[in-house]
Amino acid sequence: MPGRYAPSVPITVLLGPQRLQPTIAAVADQLGLTGRVALVTAGWQELESADAELREHLGTGVVNLGLYRRAEEVFGDDPELAEAHRERQDRLRALQSLHRVRLRHTLDAARQLMGRQGKGEDLEEEREAALRQLSDLDTTHAERLKALHRAWDDQVGLATRPSIARHRAEVAELMAGVSVLAVAGGHVVVVLNRLRLFDVVGQWGDGPLIAWSAGAMALARRVFVYHDNPPQGPANAEVLETGLGRYRSVQPFPHAKRRLRLDDQVRTSVLARRVAPADAVPLDEGEWVALDGDRVTSHQGGRRLTADGSVTPLEQLR
Amino acid sequence: MMTPTVRRLRAAARRGEPALQRFLERHRVPIQAEGLTTFVFVGAADRVDLEHWIYGLPGTQPFDHVPGTNLWHLSVDLPAESRIEYKLGITLDGRRSTILDPLNPRLAHDPFGANSVCSTEGYRTPEWAGPDPESRPGSIEQIEIESAALAGRRTLHVYLPARFRPGRRYPLLVVHDGSDYLRYSSLRNVLDNLITRLEVAPLIVALTDPGQRLKEYAANPRHARHITEEVLPLLADHYPLVEEPGGRGLMGASLGAVASLSTAWMHPGTWGRLMLQSGSFAFTDIGQTRRGPEFEPVVTWMNRFRADPGEPADRVYVSSGVYESLIYENRSLVPMLQRAGMQVLFTESRDGHNWENWRDRMRQGLSYLFPGPLWLTYE
Numbered sequence: 001m002p003g004r005y006a007p008s009v010p011i012t013v014l015l016g017p018q019r020l021q022p023t024i025a026a027v028a029d030q031l032g033l034t035g036r037v038a039l040v041t042a043g044w045q046e047l048e049s050a051d052a053e054l055r056e057h058l059g060t061g062v063v064n065l066g067l068y069r070r071a072e073e074v075f076g077d078d079p080e081l082a083e084a085h086r087e088r089q090d091r092l093r094a095l096q097s098l099h100r101v102r103l104r105h106t107l108d109a110a111r112q113l114m115g116r117q118g119k120g121e122d123l124e125e126e127r128e129a130a131l132r133q134l135s136d137l138d139t140t141h142a143e144r145l146k147a148l149h150r151a152w153d154d155q156v157g158l159a160t161r162p163s164i165a166r167h168r169a170e171v172a173e174l175m176a177g178v179s180v181l182a183v184a185g186g187h188v189v190v191v192l193n194r195l196r197l198f199d200v201v202g203q204w205g206d207g208p209l210i211a212w213s214a215g216a217m218a219l220a221r222r223v224f225v226y227h228d229n230p231p232q233g234p235a236n237a238e239v240l241e242t243g244l245g246r247y248r249s250v251q252p253f254p255h256a257k258r259r260l261r262l263d264d265q266v267r268t269s270v271l272a273r274r275v276a277p278a279d280a281v282p283l284d285e286g287e288w289v290a291l292d293g294d295r296v297t298s299h300q301g302g303r304r305l306t307a308d309g310s311v312t313p314l315e316q317l318r
Numbered sequence: 319m320m321t322p323t324v325r326r327l328r329a330a331a332r333r334g335e336p337a338l339q340r341f342l343e344r345h346r347v348p349i350q351a352e353g354l355t356t357f358v359f360v361g362a363a364d365r366v367d368l369e370h371w372i373y374g375l376p377g378t379q380p381f382d383h384v385p386g387t388n389l390w391h392l393s394v395d396l397p398a399e400s401r402i403e404y405k406l407g408i409t410l411d412g413r414r415s416t417i418l419d420p421l422n423p424r425l426a427h428d429p430f431g432a433n434s435v436c437s438t439e440g441y442r443t444p445e446w447a448g449p450d451p452e453s454r455p456g457s458i459e460q461i462e463i464e465s466a467a468l469a470g471r472r473t474l475h476v477y478l479p480a481r482f483r484p485g486r487r488y489p490l491l492v493v494h495d496g497s498d499y500l501r502y503s504s505l506r507n508v509l510d511n512l513i514t515r516l517e518v519a520p521l522i523v524a525l526t527d528p529g530q531r532l533k534e535y536a537a538n539p540r541h542a543r544h545i546t547e548e549v550l551p552l553l554a555d556h557y558p559l560v561e562e563p564g565g566r567g568l569m570g571a572s573l574g575a576v577a578s579l580s581t582a583w584m585h586p587g588t589w590g591r592l593m594l595q596s597g598s599f600a601f602t603d604i605g606q607t608r609r610g611p612e613f614e615p616v617v618t619w620m621n622r623f624r625a626d627p628g629e630p631a632d633r634v635y636v637s638s639g640v641y642e643s644l645i646y647e648n649r650s651l652v653p654m655l656q657r658a659g660m661q662v663l664f665t666e667s668r669d670g671h672n673w674e675n676w677r678d679r680m681r682q683g684l685s686y687l688f689p690g691p692l693w694l695t696y697e
Contacts, residue, residue: 019697020452043695046486185697214696225693231517231685233693240694254696258515 012219012291014252015212016283017185022057024210027288027300028180033208035179036060042067042194043186043214054184063174067194070167074197077163084156091148096240099141107236107270110134115266131273138239138274142222146242149196164197171198185213185254188225192218192241201244209246213254216283219246224275226253228261237271249294251275256282265309272305280305281314289314323351324393327358331389338389347421348436355438357381358421359390359406366390367407369416371670373643378407399440400668401675402641403433426674428502435674446511447504447677453514454480456506458525463552467544470529474549476557477506479513479520487558488522489565489688491591492545494535494574496525502673508680516692518684522557524549532612535573537580537619545577546585563590564632567687571595571676572644576616582630583623591687592634595676599647627658635683636664642671 013031018024028034039055039062041048048068055062075082110130116123158164175181181204183191191214195201201209201219209219217223226237253260253271260282261267272280281289287301296302302314327349330341338360349356359366359381366381381390396402403426405416418425419434426435461474475496479488499505505523512518526549528534534541545568553559560566566589568578575597582589600613601620607613634655638648645666652664663686669675 017697043697046483047481050481185695187691187695189694217696227692230692231681232689 013210014216015288018212033180037062037180038175038178039064040183043191074163088152172203181209183211183215188214216252221245221248227259250281251278254283257284268305269309321352328384331384331387354393355396356393360388363408365409369407370404372641396438401437401441453510467540475525477523487560490522490559491567492524494570494577503677516690518690519688535577536615542581542584567591569593573598590632592631593683594636596638633661637679639669639675
């Protein structure tokens with residue numbers, strides 16, 4: 001529960017990478033998000049507490065929720081939960097590996113058809129069918145992931161385990177004294193799992209939330225991981241996880257400049273259509289998008305990928 | 319072969335020096351045009367030769383002279399994406415000298431000096447090999463080690479990745495000819511960039527240098543003992559290292575690759591990752607080696623290794639230039655390692671036996687052996 005929340009301000013702000021030129025403080029100031037900040041740097045893993053620069057940048061009172069450390073404590077105190085967590089992660093990895101087999105071929109077919117020259121009803125129908133298959137595959141995978149998480153939560157009785165309950169209560173207490181929740185980037189699975197474990201977003205409710213890079217990805221409806229030019233591997237963007245669903249109208253792609261070949265019309269078009277009806281929004285340094293629920297209320301340099309494979313400025317107040 | 323560009327070059331020379339200079343100011347030398355690479359020399363000479371290290375072509379190729387002028391030229395059919403190093407051999411008044419190409423400012427350096435560099439269409443110096451202000455710089459420490467195996471004192475340089483934390487365990491890569499890799503292959507930039515970009519896992523990199531290279535790196539059991547039983551324990555005392563073979567690698571080029579492979583083979587179960595660049599893996603199926611007496615220990619060991627490869631590592635990256643004579647040996651190593659149960663990634667490049675070729679392969683090799691958290695981390 002936020003300590004102070006003015007309903008007139010945008011409640012979710014997504015930013016591009018912050019490492020080189022942090023803009024959080026300026027953006028928060030511009031949007032009227034003032035007051036103490038609860039910080040999540042769990043994505044930095046063992047470097048979680050190395051947040052001095054970020055604290056200095058934010059300037060106001062900052063309390064780091066210490067979710068990575070808390071998770072380590074929980075796993076130490078509750079070996080049964082730790083083992084169940086390991087098993088779940090193993091199963092998720094195996095499932096992802098299976099998913100990639102179909103994804104590779106489905107994505108390849110969609111890209112081939114989208115890249116084929118010419119026009120005509122038959123080609124258009126084949127394209128639409130291939131894109132539908134891709135979208136269905138993403139949806140099926142996301143639903144399996146969601147079901148797996150739900151079953152796991154029930155199986156371990158997460159909310160009622162004493163160490164989890166204790167830490168959740170401590171986190172709630174820390175958040176009660178702040179005005180803004182800020183979620184940093186890092187390892188997207190780690191940040192997502194720690195936010196889930198301590199039900200941070202659920203406990204925070206509708207209060208103002210600023211997130212960047214992996215933090216922004218974890219809060220989306222689905223977590224896509226991607227890189228169009230990796231040194232190894234097939235370079236196929238994939239649904240890795242169901243996100244926390246804080247917003248659904250935008251699918252963020254941080255580090256787009258380095259990770260996405262936005263000049264590749266076919267790739268861009270397929271990605272845009274794949275995440276539709278959400279907007280595929282690249283987020284690079286200096287860019288941000290503010291949302292009130294699912295409505296884009298303001299942005300700086302906000303762009304979206306289009307179905308025709310181009311990149312266009314993001315409209316406001318959709 | 320006389321292409322239109324070469325005809326214009328010759329015509330410019332015949333019109334006089336100012337016309338030739340104007341022509342050369344408009345063209346980057348060596349000139350890439352009409353599918354050929356044209357080397358140019360302007361000056362007094364009785365003979366001009368291209369000296370290069372492209373295996374399969376004559377090592378020395380004579381230039382054509384345009385009578386009545388100072389212009390010499392030679393056109394060579396080099397495939398796209400090629401990169402070669404060369405010098406010019408100038409003969410004048412019976413004296414021969416070997417010089418860098420005065421018309422080409424691009425140089426590559428190595429322990430023997432420098433060479434001129436020529437690349438064809440499609441070759442790009444990798445941007446990840448240069449300084450990047452966005453990269454977090456690692457640091458380098460120096461450690462002295464008293465070696466019983468090599469009977470002497472050695473200096474190790476140890477690269478620690480940015481944001482090094484003693485509480486975390488790191489994979490270790492031991493690099494043969496480490497100082498040369500730093501100097502001539504931009505290893506420090508490469509590590510800083512690839513680690514910052516999450517393409518390579520944060521690594522501790524031990525940079526070793528030989529005393530007597532030809533002896534120590536030629537599949538020498540003393541060297542293998544030094545690296546495995548002296549260097550590794552010392553580093554494990556100083557730094558938090560991953561304690562499994564998959565977190566330990568050896569890397570080297572040329573004889574350094576032989577030292578890497580033979581060290582892993584002599585100490586099985588210790589080193590799980592190997593990066594072998596243009597390895598001098600000389601062997602004989604029958605008879606004597608043609609590579610000279612200094613290669614005899616290598617040939618003897620390689621023949622033993624080929625008879626009984628064992629499984630010196632789990633994952634191996636092998637690279638070689640197609641313009642070096644060792645391409646045959648490196649190609650033949652790959653199926654042998656695979657048959658022995660190792661995962662192998664092999665890359666051929668249109669380049670030679672040189673430090674920039676080895677630099678250009680590092681992104682692929684290091685990310686294969688020590689993949690970083692690129693797919694899952696968005697900072």
